[in-house]
Amino acid sequence: MEKTEKKPTPQSRWDKKNGYIAKSFRMYQSLADEFKEACERNGEAQATVIQRLMREYIDQNK
Numbered sequence: 001m002e003k004t005e006k007k008p009t010p011q012s013r014w015d016k017k018n019g020y021i022a023k024s025f026r027m028y029q030s031l032a033d034e035f036k037e038a039c040e041r042n043g044e045a046q047a048t049v050i051q052r053l054m055r056e057y058i059d060q061n062k
Contacts, residue, residue, distance in 0.1 A: 035049075
């Protein structure tokens, strides 16, 4: 039986070309829920806020 390779999707090709990756990690459900609600109240995407927090942390710890 031949093993077939998955054909890359346009999104996955774009992600690779532009250096995007997916991160996955564990956290408490309550923290995730509170964070989601806070982002919604402020009209911000969760990914945008996480990226900003990561950049701030990196800048403070150089």
